Amino acid sequence: QKEVEQDPGPLSVPEGAIVSLNCTYSNSAFQYFMWYRQYSRKGPELLMYTYSSGNKEDGRFTAQVDKSSKYISLFIRDSQPSDSATYLCAPSLRDNYGQNFVFGPGTRLSVLP
């Protein structure tokens, strides 16, 4: 079993739809949970950061973490064509060097105008 799993997609939705992106992980020691967005031929950039279980909202984006089921979600409301990108979930834990990040393979999202 991979440490972090995501459905690779591609996921195609019409503009304005609510998008749900999901991620599961196996290591219960993960404490920090991030979502990165990666546009085509660009490096990943941080989108959301959550510590421990719960919800966090930022504009049209909501990150949800359920540590009991090792499940991470990202919701996008009123999706826009500019949201078309690959979304990587990245749980992490503290180690001797600072923080150890593990990246999921990413889900490719396409929002159609």
Add this chain to the structure above:
Amino acid sequence: DVKVTQSSRYLVKRTGEKVFLECVQDMDHENMFWYRQDPGLGLRLIYFSYDVKMKEKGDIPEGYSVSREKKERFSLILESASTNQTSMYLCASTRSGGGRNTIYFGEGSWLTVV
């Protein structure tokens, strides 16, 4: 604005050539990383460095080496490039210590080995 800069965005090299990929960060971060990213395989860690002249192997170090002579600079070296090293290479950095840490990525270097 924080920045991780990869000097070469697109390279084409021949099999057997020595390849240098350079990365510079301006955030005074202790930790620097090299990943490769391939379709369906996601990000795979090649090497990381937690201090000047220090390095640790990641998940796929074979065929690669690294150099960190200065805190802000981390180089990836392909001693003898092969076609299976055609990929996108991402440099990243993060600070060590407690508190919230975020990993910052460069724009990526697309390497084609022919």
